[in-house]
Amino acid sequence: xxxxxxxxxxxxxxxxxxxxxxxxxxxxxxxxxxxxxxxxxxxxxxxxxxxxxxxxxxxxxxxxxxxxxxxxxxxxxxxxxxxxxxxxxxxxxxxxxxxxxxxxxxxxxxxxxxxxxxxxxxxxxxxxxxxxxxxxxxxxxxxxxxxxxxxxxxxxxxxxxxxxxxxxxxxxxxxxxxxxxxxxxxxxxxxxxxxxxxxxxxxxxxxxxxxxxxx
Amino acid sequence: xxxxxxxxxxxxxxxxxxxxxxxxxxxxxxxxxxxxxxxxxxxxxxxxxxxxxxxxxxxxxxxxxxxxxxxxxxxxxxxxxxxxxxxxxxxxxxxxxxxxxxxxxxxxxxxxxxxxxxxxxxxxxxxxxxxxxxxxxxxxxxxxxxxxxxxxxxxxxxxxxxxxxxxxxxxxxxxxxxxxxxxxxxxxxxxxxxxxxxxxxxxxxxxxxxxxxxx
DNA sequence: GATCAATGGTTCAACATTGGTTCAATCTCA
DNA sequence: TGAGATTGAACCAATGTTGAACCATTGATC
Numbered sequence: 130x131x132x133x134x135x136x137x138x139x140x141x142x143x144x145x146x147x148x149x150x151x152x153x154x155x156x157x158x159x160x161x162x163x164x165x166x167x168x169x170x171x172x173x174x175x176x177x178x179x180x181x182x183x184x185x186x187x188x189x190x191x192x193x194x195x196x197x198x199x200x201x202x203x204x205x206x207x208x209x210x211x212x213x214x215x216x217x218x219x220x221x222x223x224x225x226x227x228x229x230x231x232x233x234x235x236x237x238x239x240x241x242x243x244x245x246x247x248x249x250x251x252x253x254x255x256x257x258x259x260x261x262x263x264x265x266x267x268x269x270x271x272x273x274x275x276x277x278x279x280x281x282x283x284x285x286x287x288x289x290x291x292x293x294x295x296x297x298x299x300x301x302x303x304x305x306x307x308x309x310x311x312x313x314x315x316x317x318x319x320x321x322x323x324x325x326x327x328x329x330x331x332x333x334x335x336x337x338x339x340x341x342x343x344x
Numbered sequence: 345x346x347x348x349x350x351x352x353x354x355x356x357x358x359x360x361x362x363x364x365x366x367x368x369x370x371x372x373x374x375x376x377x378x379x380x381x382x383x384x385x386x387x388x389x390x391x392x393x394x395x396x397x398x399x400x401x402x403x404x405x406x407x408x409x410x411x412x413x414x415x416x417x418x419x420x421x422x423x424x425x426x427x428x429x430x431x432x433x434x435x436x437x438x439x440x441x442x443x444x445x446x447x448x449x450x451x452x453x454x455x456x457x458x459x460x461x462x463x464x465x466x467x468x469x470x471x472x473x474x475x476x477x478x479x480x481x482x483x484x485x486x487x488x489x490x491x492x493x494x495x496x497x498x499x500x501x502x503x504x505x506x507x508x509x510x511x512x513x514x515x516x517x518x519x520x521x522x523x524x525x526x527x528x529x530x531x532x533x534x535x536x537x538x539x540x541x542x543x544x545x546x547x548x549x550x551x552x553x554x555x556x557x558x559x
Numbered sequence: 560g561a562t563c564a565a566t567g568g569t570t571c572a573a574c575a576t577t578g579g580t581t582c583a584a585t586c587t588c589a
Numbered sequence: 590t591g592a593g594a595t596t597g598a599a600c601c602a603a604t605g606t607t608g609a610a611c612c613a614t615t616g617a618t619c
Contacts, residue, residue, distance in 0.1 A: 156465070158468075199414060199417070202488060202491055206488050210486045213489075214488045214489060217436040217437075218433070221432040225428070271421075271428055272420065272421050272425055273421050273426065273428075273429045274425075274429060274432075
């Protein structure tokens with residue numbers, strides 16, 4: 130019984146979604162329908178499920194994790210979680226961009242880099258930093274990756290993230306970021322995915338270390 | 345019902361554009377007009393559609409592209425885009441899981457593997473395949489990564505992805521996946537992030553190659 | 560403005576699918 | 590061996606889907 134409960138929970142879908150029909154789910158789990166029903170009954174009593182005769186069995190909508198937008202999800206995550214995801218995604222995106230960017234993409238990337246190199250305030254630097262990352266993601270031509278980057282950029286402009294950045298950034302650090310950005314852009318221009326990946330990983334590693342240093 | 349909603353959304357036009365007449369759209373979707381109307385009514389209530397008697401049904405003009413949920417974003421992406429993102433995220437998640445999984449996490453992973461190894465139907469295999477991936481992501485303890493995997497799992501249960509999978513999968517291929525899964529789980533159990541990353545990358549490479557082979 | 564075709568809106572009855580209940584047989588384990 | 594758990598099957602109640610007919614409104618044409 131505990132085994133069945135565990136396996137049903139493990140198969141939990143997102144809120145509001147429908148479980149397979151009992152007869153089908155029982156077959157999938159390799160148990161009798163009565164046995165499954167007993168376990169479902171427990172889950173219903175615990176409040177995880179809603180069961181409607183003639184309609185089906187659904188994961189209860191609590192409104193807590195209601196499948197919000199990507200930015201809202203990011204807001205609910207910790208800085209460490211977000212940086213971890215960035216470190217997973219952004220080096221790979223840079224590598225993809227190195228092999229996939231068009232001439233126009235390269236122009237957009239170089240233009241954003243130039244603007245960030247000449248930025249005269251943190252706000253301006255932040256803006257072009259964000260644009261540079263977005264242009265790299267645009268060059269991947271993968272809509273999901275672009276969505277991700279846009280979500281990051283929308284978060285970074287919010288007061289609490291901006292304040293966090295402000296506390297961790299120095300003039301010298303911007304110069305470090307500039308050099309890291311340049312290395313990454315050079316690698317993309319040279320169509321070298323490995324170098325692009327490494328350069329972006331190094332850059333984000335530095336960003337993370339500095340952010341974590343002020344938390 | 346969810347299936348119909350999904351298929352209507354998949355055929356979604358640009359803002360302001362008109363959907364086909366109900367009688368035609370119902371025939372295209374292979375459902376009764378009443379059933380279609382019920383789904384359209386939901387979409388109207390959600391504010392996505394505007395319906396005018398004698399004129400037709402239109403996509404609402406919102407003037408803004410607000411961010412959708414992660415699953416809805418994934419639905420709008422191509423299989424190639426989604427597989428590319430999976431290939432970026434899942435090997436890294438396996439590596440993180442290798443160093444971060446608790447004893448209970450390992451049990452859950454092993455349990456899902458065992459169930460997938462003994463699965464006697466594609467449906468059962470698919471179910472446990474999804475669970476295995478989710479347990480690995482749960483072991484990362486990163487809420488954004490877990491969100492991502494849940495979104496993938498909710499998409500994979502949808503009819504068109506299921507149909508795509510069904511066309512690409514063979515008994516022999518399930519055996520290949522079993523071996524790849526086992527290698528990945530062994531690496532996680534051995535706390536070897538590099539091996540875990542490689543094993544998951546290999547697995548997903550095989551998945552992608554087979555999916556792309558039927559498109 | 561009148562007419563007609565096309566569109567969404569409503570209602571009805573029949574059938575299909577879903578969860579709910581009950582019963583008897585079989586299995587498991589102390 | 591006996592108690593409890595699990596199983597398979599049959600039947601019931603509730604909901605969803607279907608096909609068809611009819612109604613009200615809109616848009617195009619003359």
